[in-house]
Amino acid sequence: MKSTNKYIFWMTVLPWLTTPFIGYKTFKRFLPGALFMCLYVIAEGSVAEKKKWWWFPFNVKPNVLGEMPLIFGPFFIGSLWTLKYTYGSFRLYVLVNLIIDSLFTYFGLNWFKKIGYVSLVRFSKPQLSLLFLVKSFVMYGFQVFYDKYVIRRQPSDTLK
Numbered sequence: 482m483k484s485t486n487k488y489i490f491w492m493t494v495l496p497w498l499t500t501p502f503i504g505y506k507t508f509k510r511f512l513p514g515a516l517f518m519c520l521y522v523i524a525e526g527s528v529a530e531k532k533k534w535w536w537f538p539f540n541v542k543p544n545v546l547g548e549m550p551l552i553f554g555p556f557f558i559g560s561l562w563t564l565k566y567t568y569g570s571f572r573l574y575v576l577v578n579l580i581i582d583s584l585f586t587y588f589g590l591n592w593f594k595k596i597g598y599v600s601l602v603r604f605s606k607p608q609l610s611l612l613f614l615v616k617s618f619v620m621y622g623f624q625v626f627y628d629k630y631v632i633r634r635q636p637s638d639t640l641k
């Protein structure tokens with residue numbers, strides 16, 4: 482379990498080390514979409530815990546979802562990077578998300594199970610992939626909505 486703590490710590494911290502390379506304007510622009518998705522995934526995690534879709538034997542603290550390191554580490558920062566390079570091209574966005582989500586589902590999940598971090602219980606890998614796809618549509622839709630109605634920017638506007 483001690484080595485699992487190290488893996489989880491580094492899995493959470495390493496993505497944050499890439500934030501200076503994202504750029505301040507990009508970070509600021511896509512922060513609402515990434516935060517919205519973090520809240521969405523936290524709510525989803527609560528439902529998943531009750532319905533036993535997956536199980537995290539690893540606890541950050543009592544009454545804290547086990548997936549918090551995933552949510553506020555690679556998921557949050559990965560969302561910013563994905564939006565930075567694919568926003569405005571929906572096909573590319575979907576393709577990149579399918580690749581990333583498939584790598585996580587079919588390879589990363591095996592490693593997480595091996596180190597004792599998470600395992601699927603009432604969810605299969607194809608169901609998890611479908612859930613990830615739905616989340617990617619929700620995040621893109623939220624960002625389009627935010628750009629169009631909150632800050633009144635077109636999705637094709639370039640970052641400078």
